[in-house]
Amino acid sequence: MRTHLRDSPKARELADALARVSGWDFYVLADETGGPVSAQGHAKLAHSVADCTRLGLNTDVQRCFWYFGDYSMYCAYHQIPHYDFYLMWDYDISISPESPTYLQDLADILSAQVGQLDMLGTTTGPIDGPRAGRPHRFAQPYKAMFAIIGLSRRALITLYEGRLRERLGEPVANGGVHCEYYVPSLLVERGSFLMANINDLIPGSTDRVSFNSNQARPFGFDMQMPATAHLIHPVVDLPTFLRKSFGRLAKQERTEVFLEQLERLEAQGADPVTLQDFREQALQHQERVRRFARAEAIAAAARSAEEARQEVRLS
Secondary structure: OEEOOOOOHHHHHHHHHHHOOOOOOOOEEEEOOOOOOOOOOOOEEEEOHHHHHHOOOOOOOOOHHHHOOHHHHHHHHHHOOOOOEEEEEEOOOEEOOOOOOHHHHHHHHHHHHOOOOOEEEOOOEEOOOOEOOEOOOOOOOEEOOOOEEEEEHHHHHHHHHHHHHHHHOOOOHHHOOOHHHHHHHHHHHHOOOOEEEHHHHOOOOOOOOOEOOOOOEEOOOOOOOOOOOOEEEOEEOHHHHHHHHHHHHHHOOOHHHHHHHHHHHHHOOOOHHHHHHHHHHHHHHHHHHHHHHHHHHHHHHHHHHHHHHHHHHHO
């Protein structure tokens, strides 16, 4: 399980769930670029941007592990190179309460696929050509959401070697091909790697409602968002949820919805100090919007009055 958070209730919840599964060995893949990360008693694979540099990877980029999530898997492989298959989960995934055996079922299915399956993704499929924010040179570009990604040992080695060649080749915009495009596209290009979506193994694992990067959910609270699939993503700790939700709704000029969310969280016992801080931010944003609207109305009225005076003078 990949995480960069020093101590997160949400990360603890998923780590404990993954560690209870028989048939795979569990590790916390801890990004310690910003400092130590607690593994909560589980085995830990610590890594950092500096480790990636030592592995020969290009780290002269912003938000390295955000755009190049495959780097974490190369770091893991170099610490534990003896496995046949590596499955990486982001910490902000939850299992639906309606699917208590899901993880064990997945582990059993994957164990039977070892030696055959080279990549497991959540939404893997072809895309159109490169555009801003999507740099690549692949003739057949693919995309795979990186919240869950599984790779065989031979796929990992191929991808790592490809990254080393990428660094030595002509520069690619944004520091290189982002992980969600690079991983499936290179494997498709090589032509001898078997890929599957997680819905192929267990139908109903993900959908666009429950597995939606644009719709975060707060860990431990009911926001009346339906769980329509086995896996829910992203589920984040309360401060992260509030920051994401406020940013999205403020941009949409829907702060009244955010204030309703705060009321719902308050009724469920959320920390009142945290809620009050975000409530003040929302109210201040609303006031700024109102002032801007008033200023625009005054300016429009002034323009109309000036146009009327101009027409009088002309007549």
